[in-house]
Every structure is written in C-alpha cells, then in structure tokens.
Amino acid sequence: MERIRHKMVNVNGISMHVAEKGEGPVILFLHGFPELWYTWRHQIIALSSLGYHAVAPDLRGYGDTEAPTAISSYSCMQIVGDLVALIDSLGVEQVFLVAHDWGAIIGWYLCLFRPDRVKAFVCLSVPFMPRKPQMKPVESMRLFFGDDYYICRFQEPGKIEAEIARYGASNVLKKIISSRKPGPPCMPKDNAFGIKPDTPITLPSWFSEEDLSYYANKFNKKGFTGALNYYRAFDLNWEQTAPWTNTQVKVPVKFIVGDLDSVYTTPGMKEYVNGGDFKRDAPMLEEVVIMEGVGHFINQERADEINSHIHDFIKNF
Template sequence: MIEGLQQRFAHVNGIRMHYVEKGEGPLVLLCHGWPESWYSWRWQIDALASAGYRVVAPDQRGYGQTEAPEAVEAYDILHLAGDLVGLVNALGDEPAVLIGHGWGAAVAAHAALLRPDRFHTLGLLSVPYMPRRARRPALHFQQITQERHFYQEYFQQPGRIERELEEDIGRALLGILYTASGDGVRAAPSVNFASFDKTTRLVDNLTLPDDLPSWLPETALKFFVAEFERSGFRGPINWYRNIDRNWELTGFLDGARISQPTLFIAGELDGVLKMAAKDFEQLELNVPRLRKKLVIPGAGHWIQQERPAQVSEAILEFLAAERAGQSHAD
C-alpha cells in the first residue's frame, strides 16, 4: 500500500463511497474506469501528493468498498456525475481538478459540463469527450452487431457477462488488462474482446501472457482480483446498461462544449482511439481550451499504469501551467 495513504468513507448522493486520500494543497480528484479501482492511480497519487496537491481517488459507484445499488437505473450518468459533486462537497466544498480514465473520463466530462463551479480544470485519459449523438446508441448497436458482437451491446443482457467474468475473476481481469494493453496488442493484434465472433463468449477472446508485464505486477493483479471478489461485476457492468438511458436524459447537452482547460492523454495502441476516431479528431473543436493532446507511443488503454512516469509528468506540467496562468490573471 502507498505510504501515508488514508482510507476514508463519505455518504454522498445516497450511497456510502470509499476513497483514498493523500497530500495537502489544491484538490485533485482521480476517477477510474472499467474494470479497475482507485488503485489504478497508485503512481499518480504519490506523484501529485509529493508535488503539493491533495489527491483523492474514489472507488466509484458499484466498485470495491463503495456501495452498489440494485437498480440498473442507479448507474446512469446523472447519478455518476452526482457522486463526484457530492464527494467534492463532502471533502470541504473546495472546487477541484477532475481527472478521469476510461469510463471515469466520460463521467468527468459530464460532471465538468454540468458543474463548472465544482470542476475548474479537466484531464481525460484514453476516452476523448464524446458529444451527444443525434441517434440513440441502441440504433448504433443494431447496425454494428449484425455479424459480430460489440462488447457494449454484449453487456446489455442481464447476468450473462457477470457469470462469464465471475467464473474465474483472476483469469478474466488478467485477460482484459493484458489484451487491451500495448503489450497485448503487439503480442496478438488479431485478438479483440471489443468485437468478437457470435459463436464465442467475450472471455474466449482474451490474450493471456506467459509472464506478467512489468506494469502489472502480481501485487497489483491480486489487489484488483480481491476487489472484484468483494464487489462482483454487476454494479460496474450496469454503467454500460445505461448508455441508451444516458442519451435520453441528456438532450439538453446537444451541442455542448467543454469550457474548462483540459488535458488529453492516450496510448498509441489504445483501441478507443479507433472506436472514437471522430471524437479524437474533433477534440479541439469540442474542447476549445484543450491545452495538450498527448499520444504516448507503444502504450495501450491502461495508460496511467502502463506509462506511469510519463502520465504523472504530463499531468503535473499541465497543472503547474494552469496554476501559473491563474496567478498571472490575478
């Protein structure tokens, strides 16, 4: 465990949320993606705290030691963004830097759109800001899954993917983490659990390494496995089961642009850059105050774990520049 790390709980937005905290200074909130936990930020927590920031990383709704409500609708984007607002309020009503990875980036983008008074600076890792589409996601799923499964469509059937993943949580997590990493893409470029043959299961489309990669030591893998043994996958998968509902709830965000100073970081081999190619290309348009668009060669989806030093350095440079700019403005 990280030296000096504090384990805490807060009652926010109707749930009991677990988070870790380290350091003193301006507040930085780090939001993980699927299937991870606060622990995916372990390197950045240390680096940011050492640089003079108060760093908070929660287990998001349904993950780890945070509560997992039963209702699927309890995981829609308004609940998820509301959790972050509630956490900031519980931490002392201080506006925060908000940084998210994967699903955490999607939630961070919406939280920034909805509450710029609470989140004044934004970092998005792996998933670019995706403005609301004219067509509902369900129609897109129907179009692209005529011949092959798409993982987000595959997740919609209640219970199916939970049973698959929970048959062997260690194998499932290792396979997902390795397959979507830069190492996994290079080792088996044709293996892809995002899009797979309909005669197979998602867990049949994973690459397993002969040896653990350096960025995923046994201690880290064991931590992730223990957390999902605790929580199961129902809550985290329910985030995906709200994709269409999120579209229905956010008609007021049509054409919305993110106004905060923003940093974007992704790995060169991250499959999301292909899935969201248009959003990646149009980031400068949809995020007018985009400060930097960093693509790290050879890295995959788990960018803050695969390239921790580069990601921490980029975040610290970005935050230092913003603080200097605010000081000059004052």
C-alpha cells in the same frame, strides 16, 4: 502504499470509499472499467509529494463503495451527483480532474453539467463524445460494430457475469489488462474473453501479481454487476442528456492517449481527435498527446510520464 489514507464518505445516498494522500489543491482521480481507486496508486504518491491533495474514490458499484442494484442508479446524473457531493465533503469549490476510461466519460459529464466545480481536466483515453440525437448509442454501436461488440455484449443483465464466473475474476482481469489488441473490442459468443485454459496469460511488466490479487479480491467480493451497469445505462444517459445536445464543454482540457489504445484505434476516433471536431466540442482543449507504443491502461503502463503530464498542465492554473 501504506501511507495512503482510506475513509468512507456518505454521498448522494450511498457510502463511498475514498483513498487520499497529501495536502493542498485537490486532484480528483476517476478510474475506469474494470478497475478501482488502486489504478491511481502511482499518481496518488507522486502528486501528493508535489503539494496536492490526491483523492481517488471507488466509483459506485466498485470496490468498497456501495453498489445499488438498479441499472438506473448508474446513470450519469447519479454518478455526477456522487462526485459533486464528494467535492462538497472535501470543503472545496473546485478540483483538478484526472480521469481514465469510464472515469473519463463521467468526467466529461461532470465538466458538462458543473464546469464551475472543475479547474482543469486531464483526460486519459476517452475523448468527449457529443450526444447524437438521431439514434440511441447502443443501437448505433450494434449497427457499426455488430452484436459481438463488447458494449453490446454487456447489455443483458447476468449474461456476461456468468461468463466471468466461468473463467474466474482473476483470469478475466488478467486478460483485459494484458490485452493490446487495437480496434473495437469484440467478444465472440463461444468465448467472450478469449481465455484458453492451456495457454497461460502473461501479465505486463507494469502490473504485478500483487496488483492483480488486489483487483481480483475486490471483484470477487463485490461482483461485476455494478461496474457493468455503467454500460447498461448508456441509452439512459442519452435520454437524460437531451437538454445538453450541441453543448460545448467549457473547461481547460489536456487529452492523452496511447497509439495502441483500443479506443483510439476504433474507426473514426483518430479523425475525431485530430481533425478539429474534438476542439470544436471542447473549445478549451489545450493539448492532445499521443503516446507511442502505449495501450489502454496508460496511467499504469507509463506512470512517470503521466505524472509529469498531469503536473505540467495543472500547475498553470
């Protein structure tokens, strides 16, 4: 870990923290919620040793990267703007893209808006979700999954932040990372994260107390508002992407998901991924990998296998 380099880069009007290692073709790694560049620690070490320049930023609102206050600062246009500026700062025309969770959502937007900047995309956990013009996404989620659906619960500024403060960042992070409950995540009003003070939370074998401490220290310093604002910009993204309705993603893609992932086990998702609609929306989708017995945080839980999957795909380009 000490061999990973760290720097600050000015991109799109903000200061962004970037972790990097190695020389060669650039692999850009995008983390999700509630994570940091650090989620890619295993991939950075492994892929840099294979002749690649591994680059993993803290996305805006996270870690040591600037966190603007306005929800509108977290739209897909702003985040993709950060990434294009970051790619420019690296002095390359194209990157290999590897992304997970919210990073994957932003990765799909990058591929949609600027396919010229992406050689190939290894997407973890979240498939492309085409814009549905009939209804705004948060309204649609509320209709399908109810008010307690986690994205609906994240909408009101300050409310979920107060619940996180009640239990402490470390306990909340531990609960999220250790959860393996399939299906759409719901958060009851009385105890959003299901934390019981008299019931200890056991970390999974692939995530140490040292890892948890790194995450918790950064979130205690930064807070969660920037990270939660990505969810609060869902409807804004829907509004801004109206010109791209029914547009296909024309980038070579490999999609990998765990069969226990809460995204994959959400009603309708398996049918979308495996039934042909995903391939229709992303016609250059070359491979779908369903990993058995694996939860959401796939790049950490099965680091060696994910490293191999990434390299096996990108070496073809």
